[in-house]
Amino acid sequence: KAGVTQTPRYLIKTRGQQVTLSCSPISGHRSVSWYQQTPGQGLQFLFEYFSETQRNKGNFPGRFSGRQFSNSRSEMNVSTLELGDSALYLCASSFRTSDYYNEQFFGPGTRLTVL
Amino acid sequence: AQKVTQAQTEISVVEKEDVTLDCVYETRDTTYYLFWYKQPPSGELVFLIRRNSFDEQNEISGRYSWNFQKSTSSFNFTITASQVVDSAVYFCALSGMNRDDKIIFGKGTRLHILP
Numbered sequence: 001k002a003g004v005t006q007t008p009r010y011l012i013k014t015r016g017q018q019v020t021l022s023c024s025p026i027s028g029h030r031s032v033s034w035y036q037q038t039p040g041q042g043l044q045f046l047f048e049y050f051s052e053t054q055r056n057k058g059n060f061p062g063r064f065s066g067r068q069f070s071n072s073r074s075e076m077n078v079s080t081l082e083l084g085d086s087a088l089y090l091c092a093s094s095f096r097t098s099d100y101y102n103e104q105f106f107g108p109g110t111r112l113t114v115l
Numbered sequence: 116a117q118k119v120t121q122a123q124t125e126i127s128v129v130e131k132e133d134v135t136l137d138c139v140y141e142t143r144d145t146t147y148y149l150f151w152y153k154q155p156p157s158g159e160l161v162f163l164i165r166r167n168s169f170d171e172q173n174e175i176s177g178r179y180s181w182n183f184q185k186s187t188s189s190f191n192f193t194i195t196a197s198q199v200v201d202s203a204v205y206f207c208a209l210s211g212m213n214r215d216d217k218i219i220f221g222k223g224t225r226l227h228i229l230p
Contacts, residue, residue, distance in 0.1 A: 003159075033218075043206060043220035056217055088158065104218075106152075106160035 002026065004093050004107035012113045018079040021110045025072050025093030031055075032074040033104065034066060037088040046089075049074050078112075086114045117142045119209050119221035127227040128197055136192045136224045138207030144168075144216075149183065149190045150208040154223070160206070166190065194226075202228045 005024045013019050025032050033056075034046040045058040049068035068074045072093075078085055088111050092104040118141040128134045140149065151163040164174065166183050174181045178195045194201050204225045210218040 035220075042222040043208075045217045045219075056215060058217060090158075090160065092160070103162045103165065104160075105162070109158045 004091055004105050006089075006091050006107040006110050008110060009108065010111050010113075012115060013081050014115050015081055015083060017081050018077065019081060019112060021076045021078075021089055021091075021112070023074045023076070023091030023093075023107060025074070025091075026105055029093035029095050029105070030072050031094045032068055032072065033092045033094075034074070034076050035090040035092065036060075037090055037109070038086075043090070046076065081114045083114050086112060088112075117144075117209055117211070117219045119207050119219055121205075121207055121221035121224050123224045124222070125225045125227070127229060129229050130199055131196050133193060133195050134197055134226065136194075136205050136207075136226065138190045138192065138221060140188050140190065140207070140209045142188075142209060142211070144211045146212045148210045148212065150206075150210070150218070151181065151190075151192050152206045152208065152220075154204040154206065156203070163192075163205075197228045199228045199230055202226060 007022045023032055031050045033048040035043050036046055037043045046060055047054055047066050048056040052068045063079045066076045088109045090109045091107045094104045120139045123137055147168045149166045152160045153163055154160050164181055171183050171185055180193045182191045204223045206223045207221045208218050210216050
């Protein structure tokens with residue numbers, strides 16, 4: 001079956017702009033998590049959505065937001081971009097049963113560059 | 116607070132050598148999950164293993180093996196007879212077992228397998 005897809009793969013924006021990233025999970029997966037990866041901070045959890053509800057949130061400012069649609073596709077939005085937001089943004093989906101942390105399947109990421 | 120330390124930032128070994136990647140974690144939880152992920156140059160994280168804290172059995176999967184020692188809070192990963200395709204960044208991660216718990220990643224170890 002198809003893997004996790006993320007669009008766009010690359011994005012260049014300028015400071016102050018806003019950006020929306022998209023993630024389509026594996027069919028049947030209802031949980032979508034977002035991560036930011038930078039050389040300095042490594043992989044940091046942004047938030048998780050399950051059945052259109054934000055279930056968990058990392059320590060990021062309110063400029064970072066997300067949502068999930070009824071088909072489990074998720075979008076992440078960053079407003080008022082800063083240079084430090086330049087990163088690889090990874091999306092992961094999982095089936096999420098009663099066994100809390102199922103295996104997460106990651107997408108290829110969106111590389112965001114803020115100039 | 117939870118923390119994952121991968122002290123080895125970068126390792127280079129010659130093909131066919133064995134290599135061990137270290138992972139030390141800190142948590143106050145009595146039950147938790149530990150993970151290893153591989154990130155090849157393509158960028159997608161690939162799930163390798165998940166371990167429950169109450170299961171200290173070592174695991175072997177082909178050329179990969181994992182040594183979980185609760186007494187030293189370590190979850191080390193060994194690749195036997197390394198191959199060039201093993202070149203990647205490897206992440207160790209930790210999560211509690213409660214619904215609100217986030218997954219915490221180490222900074223990663225970049226592994227170079229030299230032909």
